[in-house]
Amino acid sequence: MTEASTRPASLGAAHTDLSAYDADTTERALIERRARHLGVGLLFYHDPIHLVRADGVWMYDADDRAYLDCYNNVPSVGHSNRRVVDAMVTQAAILNTHTRYLHEEVVAYAEELTATLPDGLDRVVFVNSGTEANELAMRIARTVTGKRGAVVMENGYHGNSNLIADLSLMGVAPDARAPHVAGVEPPDIHAGPFTGDDAAERYAALIDPAIAELDDRGEGLAAFICDGIFDSQGGLEAPAGYFPDVYTRVRAAGGLCIADEVQPGFARTGLMWGFSHEGVVPDIVTFGKPAGNGYPLAGLVTTDELMNAFTSRNIYFNTFGGNPVAAAVGRAVLDEIVDRDLCAHVAETGAYLRAALEGLHASHPEIGNVRGRGLYQGIALVDPTTGDPNPGLARLVPDAMRDAGALMGMTGRHGNVLKVRPPLVFDRANADQLVATLDRALTDLT
Ligand SMILES: Cc1ncc(COP(=O)(O)O)c(C=O)c1O
Structure with missing residues (x-):
């Protein structure tokens, strides 16, 4: 056993050096084969x-x-949820194809999903990952605003495509930041710079200089994007009033508000959508991870107006996104959330x-x-x-x-x-x- 006090952190680190794992680890051979053939292979625990x-x-x-x-x-x-597995297997045995044919299941899923969202958030695009959902959200924001920039949280994570990796400051070295990204301090009322009664307002006020930074660089503001549970910042509850204040500032500057619900969405916080705690209605809601209970299913929901503005100037299709099996699985997940309260x-x-x-x-x-x-x-x-x-x-x-x-x-x-x-x-x-x-x-x- 490696001496506990000298071990590197076990979670969230990529160990290509096999000495990072306990020498007497039970699955040594599998770890070695993995290291030989997998390109990037994050692995949890010293005895994985x-x-x-x-x-x-x-x-x-x-x-x-x-x-x-x-x-x-x-x-x-729940792992191996019977209803979800049955829906997946049953639909896979009947038909699975892309979304350019008429199919009842995908329309029914879109209807059921939008019924859980505030009025006006009616148009869904299904994709396969949270990254794709956020990437498309930014494309929509850039199209409708004509600007390129985004205000994001310091140390946030939104995905792994080129653009979305730029917006995920958790993984960007300070000297490698893209000009179209401005970071703001997350509203940490426990250990952040503002902890008093006026914390909500003081954190929200940081949005203005961030927008000004984007303007100064000639990028302008397309969107503010935020994961409302602040997963990579240690899981925070924003102080009351923070999000309404931020949304007002962003909209006054002409930007869209994107709620990244990949972590807080689908009942995680005790409400179907995390933003419902905050008294705001986003322009675009993105979702992923829990939507398919393990089957790749993600997407975004936005308004008629924004979707039409985007589709009038862009073509978008997604081979796997929202296929009949994904839709059947998504409906089964929603049914479980409702029926099990x-x-x-x-x-x-x-x-x-x-x-x-x-x-x-x-x-x-x-x-x-x-x-x-x-x-x-x-x-x-x-x-x-x-x-x-x-x-x-x-x-x-x-x-x-x-x-x-x-x-x-x-x-x-x-x-x-x-x-x-x-x-x-x-x-x-x-x-x-x-x-x-x-x-x-x-x-x-x-
Ligand atoms: C808040 C948030 N947004 C987006 C993503 C990206 O989702 P995916 O890994 O499905 O691309 C993640 C993944 O961890 C996430 O935590």
Whole structure:
């Protein structure tokens, strides 16, 4: 075993150097084959897990060891969900083709999906990934505004195409920033520059100089794009009034407001859409990950006016996006959310989990704060004496949790926030197990 204190961070790092993994790791041969042939291969944990099946909130390795999944948001209505699998298999056995023929399923899915959104957000384009959805959202914004620039959050992530990678400042070196991108400080009321009662207004006011920067560079403002749960910034809740203020400033400058709902959408926060917490209606909503419960399904929804403005000047088609199987799967996911009342379940279980995690603070002062909404909770670990971020401790926790049979992640600008973001069918008993396991892990590590 590598000495725990000298290990590199286990999550979110690409290890092409095999010495990053424990020498006695159980699946050494598979790791070596993977390293020989995969181009880019992020791999979690120092003793990586070889998963072979999953069901509900449980994942099983090759030795049939069960892990409580506290991390995966894609299988939102549960791993191997029967209704979703049946819809997928049934439709695949009948017909699967692109969207340039008439087909009932894709239209019915578009109708059901837009019915969950505010009036006016009526036109859907289906694609295959969150990246594609955001890329198309930016193309629409650029077409209708005639400008090129975007205001984004510092350390955000929106995808991996050329344009969207430029907008994902999490992965861009400070000297490699594109001129069409201006970053603003995320509204972190726990550890950011503004923490007082006027934080919402002070964070929102940062939008104006960012827009001015884009104007000065001759790019202008096409759009403001934001993931409202702030996944890569450590999972934040924007202070009340922040988004309405930001949207007003963006629209006054002629830009569109794009809500990237790839993380918060589909009931994750206890409401169907994350932006509904904020009192705003975006011009474009993008979605992905949980929409297909693992089947590649993503898209955007916008208004008649914006869609018509775009299609009058561009041709867009997508071979796989919104095919009959994707649509059947998407409908099954929506049906599960409604029939199992998952929004209410998430709000209730999320509040229960939040209280239990906050309760750990009494015996673990290294828990600085807990943030997030619904079944997205970030646990910020700090040095109890200084209050400074404690990435040194945070990077050890996921491995300790994995050893104890629970999977969680790590996020945040300082790498000190533990990420809890389980399938939405996670219940109180699962929350109790997670909290008890975390309690033991923190006791062992401190
Ligand atoms: C907020 C957000 N937007 C967009 C994306 C990109 O989605 P995809 O990986 O499906 O391209 C991600 C992926 O992690 C994301 O977290």
